[in-house]
């Protein structure tokens with residue numbers, strides 16, 4: 681189980697769990713719409729920590745954004761504690 685910090689909120693997320701799913705289960709409000717990696721609403725900046733991403737649409741997260749440390753909460757699994765920041 682890893683600790684996810686996003687702005688001033690904190691919650692726990694298991695490796696096999698998607699970050700947005702854990703946030704919802706622990707009543708932490710995060711932006712999300714399609715929950716399928718297609719809209720980009722759940723895009724956040726990663727300041728520290730390791731993660732892996734399931735497949736998503738490049739229109740939701742470009743290669744440039746991905747290499748710049750942005751992730752989609754609906755497709756990200758933590759591999760360590762994560763420090764994130766909302767961008768919208």
Ligand code: FES
Nearest residue numbers: 713715719720754
């Ligand atoms: S909620 Fe649409 S890409 Fe994550």
